[in-house]
Amino acid sequence: MATPQPTQPPRAPWYARLATSAGRPAVLGATLIMSMPGEYHVARFAGWSDPWAYGMPFSLSAYAGIAAVIAATRPKGARGRFSATAGAAFAIALALAAQVVAHLVNTGHMNRDQAWLIAVTSMVPPAVLAHLLHLAATPTPVVTPLTSVDTPAAEPVVERIEQAPVLPPLPKQPPAAPQLPPPVKEQQPAPIVYRDPRCAAVRPLYDGGARPGTAAMRNALIAAGHSRVGDSTIRGVIRAEIEEHEPALAAYPPALPTTRTA
Template sequence: MAIAQPTGARAPWYARTATTAGRPVVLGIALAMCAPGEYHLARLAGWSDPWAYGMPATLSAYAGIAAVVAASRPKGARGRFSAIVGATVAILLALAAQIGAHLISTGHMAGNQAWLIGLISAVPPATVGHLLHLATTPATSSRPSEPQPPRDQQPVPVTAPLTAVTAPSLPPRPTEPPALPPVNYSDPRCAIIRRLYDGGHRPGTATMRTALAAAGHTASDGMIRGTLRAEVERLEPVLATYPPEQQLRAA
């Protein structure tokens, strides 16, 4: 029974070595094998030594450069389509050169045909022209950028934080005064004064005097302020913080 190995297992060293070191070796051997046929075609086209040795280097370098440019440029970048076409043509030329050279060397095709000589002679100038075209086209996307507004209409950046200016606040006015608690006052008149705080303000002397008179009680102004109201606010200190009655009338 075979035991399945985990899919994430690391490849053995000889497989890794063959992948990393084997690729440049295979590339060098393949270029060396292509060189004789391309050199032979250059000689047939009329080039003499040492210029005929430039044909293998031209076809091999041209195919490699065009292939790298086509693979490295993003979609939409200028020159990417041209690089793909150039890489395809370079590979086809290198392939045709090998086939043609072998056919000529084995006698299956005549090497002095005009169209063949003309095609071989056009390879160096065509290669130079296309490589210069690839060198002058930027490797950025050709998509148009968004239009920028005029300089005088661009927003001005804020360099300093804005601080809010707050007006001085008045003491909070209670919306609902607390209900009359069960407080035992020393004087029953204190309960009458306590009810005046239910309006949300601290009653004045005249208001307290009127309320006491309406209930049938009398007291001097000093006793109203210093004894009766003082006892109410002593037992409930929060009442002393209420805004004065005069302030509310002025507002």
């Protein structure tokens, strides 16, 4: 019996697809434009003058969108996902509060010269900068997409039962000597292939039973002929990839600090 194939859902009409594809960027642009005046006025209330006050819409609306995208694209349990989710929620709350405060002040329902309003607004740009740098320094795990191959339904198998011929009984044979199992060969672990070749210069530092510091890893990279790199690259890229292949290395105690290379 043939296996019934799943039916495809009906395709949406062209105008519905057009509204979905073209409507989303149009709505995004319209909401950003509508949010800019309120966030600009809040910055002016806090004491910023032109043209610096125009940076507040990017610090609130754009930051909220960036944090929301990072929170949605990182897999569950990945480093930085909780921080991105909390930052997205906080940024959206700030953007909403800026609109409410600006309209309340402009309509006369709220006094603009309030200390708490000025203090909270003044903390927005450095807080946004600090969180974006934190998200940028957190390595994004590489997720390999899964592929599936549809196999056709197998043809029905018809079993045929054939009667085996009757053979005469065999004479008694002496018991065979027990055979010893072949010796088990120890399997050598496959060598690790790093995506970043600089990891090979840093990996021997773990052989002493301690987790190397940033200065020791930088000295090993320079001794191996690599160019000088920043601390975030050493910790967030090179050391993160080494401990991704060997998670037990992350539990090593920290090594004693070494002298930094000038």
